[in-house]
Structures are given as C-alpha cells and as structure tokens.
Amino acid sequence: MVRLEDLHVSRTLSGRKHVLSILVENRPGVLARVSGLFSRRGFNIDTLAVGPTEDPAISRITLTLDGAVHPIDQVTKQLHKLINVLKIRDMAPDDSVAREMALFKVSAAVENRAEIVQFAEIFRAKIVDVSRRALIVEVTGSHDKIEAFESMLRPHGLLEMVRTGEVALARGGD
C-alpha cells in the first residue's frame, strides 16, 4: 500500500548553475519565443548562445541559468510547450563538455606587455591583435577559466571585453 505520510515532493531548486542545450526548429522568431518565455515567466538567463547544428533545419540554443533561483524543471517544461522546441538537455557537468570564448582588449604599454603575454601562455590564450596601446587576447575554456583569466587581466586595464556565453555538448557517442 501507499501510505500518505510516505509521499514526498522532490526538491524544486537544485542550487547550482545549469547549462541547457535546446534544439529548435530553424524558423523565424524562434529565439524571440524562447527569450520571451524567459522574460514572461521571470526566469533570468545568465548567458545565451545560438548557432547552427549539423542539420540546417535545426539550431541549437545553449543557455545557462541559476538553479538556486529558478526551478529548472519548470523552466524546461515551459520550454517544451513551445512548438518549435524539439529537444532540451540539461547538461550534467560530469557528462558534458562546456566551453566559452572571450576576447579581451587590454591596455598594454611596453613595460607590461611581457606579463600579459605570459598570462596568455599560461591560459593558452592567443594574442590576436596588437596595436601601440592595446592587445586583443582570445581565450577559450570553461566558464571558471575565463573568469580567472579576466581577473588576471583586469589590473592591467581592461578596455573592452566580449564573451560568447557557454556552449556545450554531451560526452560520448549517442
């Protein structure tokens, strides 16, 4: 028998960051539907990246959001209601690879250039543009790595930066 006192509800807040990989039909307005859903339901997107997939009829939206604030289950259920949303995968950190790319424009006078280049090497970043006053550094990696790199560069004078937001794929062959 099922005793009522043994029935429990599952916890709604996971307390961690989630990366959702959403496959959508490549149709006009799909991104507006997804982003509109988030704003209407009061879900806050941390990062968002959109691009093509191996199938030209399908695009992938990768977005990250905070599971300490939002019930991820409710978010994915609402997303599934959008007709153009085909598949949603909540990328578990251990079973997926997530990467972000960033470009940093750093003020680089002659005397501190060497140090920036050295940081770049440690972080496997690349110098992609050099001018008299500034360098542009390109770095790819996990969210944490980019954060760490940014904090190293900041003291040198971060003039501008752009980050793509994370993209992710599940590990394995399926």
Add this chain to the structure above:
Amino acid sequence: MASLKHEGVEHIFGIPGGANLPTYDALVDADLRHVQVMHEQGGGHAAEGYAHASGRVGVAFGTSGPGATNLVTAIADAMMDSVPTVFITGQVRTELIGTDGFQEADIVGVTLPIVKHSLLCTEASHIPQYIHEAFHIASTGRPGPVLVDVPTDLSKEDIDYQPPTGPVELPGYRPNLEGNSKQIRIAAKAIANARRPVIYSGGGVINAGASAELREFADADRFPVTSTLMGLGAFPASSDQWLGMLGMHGTRTANYTMDEADLIIAIGARFDDRITGKLSEFAPNAKFIHIDVDPAEISKNVPAHIPIVGDARLVLPKLTREYQSLQTDSSRLDGWWSRIKAWQDEYPLGYEPGSDGEIKPQFMVEMMHKVTGGDAIITSDVGQHQMWAAQYYGFNKPRRWINSGGLGTMGFGLPSAIGAKVACPDEEVICLAGDGSLIMNIQELATAVNQNVPVKIFLQNNGYMGMVRQWQELFWSERYSGVENGPSPDWVKLAEAFGAKGLRCEESGDLEEMMEATISHDGPALLDVRTSPRENCYPMIPAGNAARDMVG
C-alpha cells in the same frame, strides 16, 4: 478556404479589411457561414463562445493592424482559459513588412506571450499546411489559441490545394495523453489510504470531455467533489457529493474540505491564486495527486506528490479501475462525510431576501434557473454577477457555463453568447451581464440582430462596477473611486435602437413573468433588471488570505 473546409469549419466570426480582402473574396463562393461582427474583439469572444459551447475549434478573422490588435484581448482570454481557437489575420504585403506600412502591426510579435502557437506565412504554398497545423495545435493536448498571419499578396495567389494525406505531424509537439500506468496505480493506492480525500476538478475536465468519467470516478467511493469556476457543470450540482465551487467566492464547505483534506485529487485544474489564496497556508494537511495534460502545470504552483500527465478522459477510467480493484472499505470515509455534512448544514449559501419588491441578484440567478429549467447555456461577463451565477445557478451539465475565468474579461458575455448560439441554435442561450461589463461590447447586439442570432441578455443592473465597489467598501475604507456607472445608457431604448426587444424589471414579483417574456420573444432581447445596488458577494476569501479566513 479549402483547408478550412477540410478542418470541418462551418462558422467564422470576423470583419474584413484591406489586408484580408482576398480571403473575404474567397468566402463569397465558400459554403461557410460568416458571422459578420461589429468589432474584432467581439468576433474573437464569439469564436471562444462557439468553442466553449461545442468543443469544436472557434475561428475568427481580422484584417491587419487594428483589426489584428483588436483581437488581442480575445486571444489572451483564450490562452488563459485554454479555449481551442484559430485566429486568422491579414497582414500587409510581404514586401511592406517591416516598413511601417499602412495598417501594419507585428501581430505575431504582439501576441507571442499569449498564444499557444503562431504562424506567419512566408509562401502561399505554405498556407494550407499552416492552417492544418493551426487546427491540430489549437484542438489537441491542452487547447489554446493559434494565430495564423497571412500577408495579402500570399492569400491572393492561386494555389493548388492538396488535402493532407495523414494526421499533422510536428516533431516538437506530441502531447502525452495516456497517463503513466504505474503512477495511476500509485495514485489509486494513495486514494485507498486516504481518510479525507477530495476531488478538485477544473476546466480541463470539460475540455477533455471527461464529465462522465469524472462522475464514475467520484462514484467509485462517494468522493466529495468541488470544482473551479471553469470546471462547473462537469460534475452535476444536484449530486449529494457536490460541495459547490471552491476558491475566493466558493462555498465554505468546499474551502474547509480542501483545508482539512489529507489527499487532494486535482484533475485538469491549475491551482491559480483565486483557488489557493495564500499559498503557504493552502491545504496544509494534504498530499496532492495532480492529473493534467499540460506537464508544466504540474508542480507549477503547488508541488504534486503524485503527478500524472495525461488527458482526463483517458486517465480517469484507468484510475477508477485500479481503485475498484483494491476493494477498499468505504466506511473509512464516514467520519469525513459527517464533518462535511456538518459544514453544509452550518454554512449553506444564502442571502437576505429582498423586501418591498427589491430584486436581490442571487434571487435573480435562482429565478433564471427556474425559468430555464436549469438547462440553458449561460454566458457571463466578469464581476459579482459572474460569481452569483457560479454560486446559485447549479450547473448539471458541461458546456452550459461559459465565462472568462482566467483573464477576467469584462464584455465577454454578449459576444460569447452569440458564438454559443451559433454553435447550438437549438439551445436557449442567455447572457447574464453586468452593467459595467455589457457596455464594453454592446455593439455586438447589432450582430445578434443583423445576423439573426436570438440571444437573450439578462442584465443585472446595479449601477456600479459592483465587484470593484465591493473591494473598495471592504478593503479600501469605503473610498469609492470610479465605480458609479451613472444614469446612461437607457438600456431599454438602447436595445430598441439596435432593433432588439428591450424590457425592464424593477419589482421582484414581476421577474419571473418578465424573464419568460424575454425568453419567448422571437429574436434578441435585453431584460434590464434593477437589482440591489450595494449587495456584496459572499462568502469571500480576501485576496492573499487562507480558506479559514473566509468572511461573510
């Protein structure tokens, strides 16, 4: 047109304009009844009323720009109440889109948050496919509004129509209807162990056409049944197991039963704030079984202990069978029923009878029940009269009670009555209106006259925006603001100006006769009933309070 015919469309509500001229041209030769309305909002609500009354998809047309934006309230309304509807709007020529052309509005963009889905046609050859997709999406799973926006150059093109060869297949849309049998078994066992169960039924039961299945389930063990505003009629109000509506203006019995229940079986209901009141104190002793075709409703507001995603018509018979196979001793509910009966005896719905011929609004609803045999299709506007109808009419069948529950759209009653009458010409259709609401879409009285749709309007005229006045009286220190409707219009003359019959009733002794005269009139008619101006609608859970805090 061919694709609409293929979908079985027989009636369309709408207004032509520049951008849907080609569609209206095609209507000339189509074997469809076009009900020309006076305002697109009215057409949209008429399509909703049609869908509510018949269970079929309601269709409304509007032109681009203002025609389309006038539909917005009806679209939002259909979304909130899960009404299967398809809205087809004209759009400016493809080459003009994005140029702020004459009568251009990005209606797909405007309505994104309030549609189940929307489709903007970019090629003429897509139109039939989009129409079929729209009907499929609107009518299956959890129903809702679908918008199809068609630029005028595309609707003008001649295309060869090929009827679809099979059902619509959409890779991102496959509603789960069956219900997980393991979950259903667990639910049956939980119910067997419950000593204080209650069924909380919603509009989803009506949408699913599951009234008979609900009744069988409730009869499996004398389960008490309450329902939301939208669910009224799915379970007969004449049954001994019926507790009345629950929620803000529900019965004390229904709300106290929820408050003390140990197991709540929610079916096609969504735990909205008018039901739960203060969420943290809602049904504090209960575990929840939640059956809904929309998985996103489950655990949205109240976490479900046993979620079951599925269509009520398919899930309920399985649940009934599983439950019956457990051979439970039904005497365990005796104590629960004596508690419920005590509440029913102590807190029946009631009101002070009127004196000196005063017409109490509750009495008016009871009289409506009497003169219609309780068997009419009643539509309503939004406000006190809506709640009194829900409390006092006693709906025994589904699809007899048509109102705007979720969005709460004043002005819904008359156009939805027209839609219901078009869908069910042999049924008596009565719009119970409020004077604040009726004026908002009174232009549709011309539709009723011009299109020969003999709806009856019973106007509960108290001279106020009654529900707002009640809130100002109770919660805003009687500081009345913007709630007096004033002497205009003269409703009888107004009805006559439209070509309808107008009657007035000011004495309770005349009411029955006047109602009968209104109903027996061969054509649209309006009965202006002067009811107690300052009557309040009770009982009531003040917003944000718990069931135990009911007043009145």
